[in-house]
Every structure is written in structure tokens, then in C-alpha cells.
Amino acid sequence: MKKYKIVNKTRFYVFIIFIVYFIFSTLSFFKSFGRAEYILSNVKYKEVYISKGDTVWDIALEYKPDKSDVRDMVAKIRDVNKMENLSIKPGDVIKVPLRKK
Template sequence: MLKYSTYNSIYSNTEGAQDHTLFGKLFHQMMDNNRRFLVRLVIILSVSFLCLTGFMTVLTSASEIVSYQEFVVSTGDSLWSIALDHKPYHMDTREYIDRIKQLNVMETSDIQTGQVLSLPHVE
């Protein structure tokens, strides 16, 4: 009977061939858990990205509106005319109207005489 042989099968025999080194065990464990690891990593990165994006949005919009001024709507006033009188020189009128609507939680541009509006002071 042959004690040593140079015979190599053309079929892979993975059942009997196990890597008993520490690196080999870690590699096989990582490959087994690779899909689960990647799913967890994607979820963690997505949640982190969304949290940071929301945090930066809050910081950005909070730093622009420093304070506000109350304004009582008179007869004949519109958001456009109010914005033209109170907006900063460099700002677009439509953008200032959007900020007025956002600060006063308004869905439409409808205003009424006697209504008190908060006008933002934008830097």
C-alpha cells in the first residue's frame, strides 16, 4: 500500500479539507456571516447618514433665522408687498415669502386684515 501519494483529485473535497489555523477559521466565519454583516453595515450607515443630514438641516435653518418681528396685516396687504418691505436686500422675494409661511405654519398665501404675522430677521 502506498504511504505517500501525489494524486490530486479533479473534484474539490471541501468536506474533509478544513483550515485549522486561526486566520482560516476567521476567514471562513467571516465568509459565512458576510451577507448578514453587509446588511447590518448598510443599515447602520443609512441611519447614520439620515441622522446627520437631519441634524445639519436643523442647524443650517436655525442659524439663518435669528429672531422675528410681529406684523399686523392691514387692508390691501399681501404677502408679496409685506415681503418687499421687510426682506433683506440680497434675498429673493419668493424665498422670503416661503420663510414667512414656514415660520407662521401657513399652507397657502391667504392672509386677512388684523392677522398677526411673524416676519423672520434673516442674516
């Protein structure tokens, strides 16, 4: 069996730290990605028809879970509907995530 000699210990330790960090980051990324996909797959949506005077904020207030921040619900509505901004107009239909019971 061939023996290896470490010539530069600092470079070796930096390499080991980099490898450990890379593995940890990769595992964390895939773990969080899988969790998010699982959570999103179990969410039910309701189609809401927009009337005159409706705002995303008002819709979020109506459908948000109890004791949750309305800003989180607004962000979910924006993400689900792939909205660049929060402008809606009468006649639009948007998907709203329903509360978990």
C-alpha cells in the same frame, strides 16, 4: 476567541453598506436639525398689522434682505405663521423675520 466565517459575501457586503448608510443618514439628520434650530433661535421677528390691500408678497418685498429672493421670504413668513395658504385679511397680525445686519 471564536472565529466567524462569512458564508454569503454578497449578503455581508450589503449589510455593511446598509449600516454605513444608516449611520451617515442619522448623523446628517441630527446635524442639520441642530443647525436649523440654532438659526431659528437667533432670528428676531416683527409683528406686522395687516391693512386693506396688503399681501404677503408685498410684505415680503418690504422686509426681505437685500439680494435675496422674495419667494424665500414668502416661504419663511408662511412657515413662521403656520399658514396653510397665503390669504390674509385686514386686522390680522403676522410675524415677519427681520433682516440680519
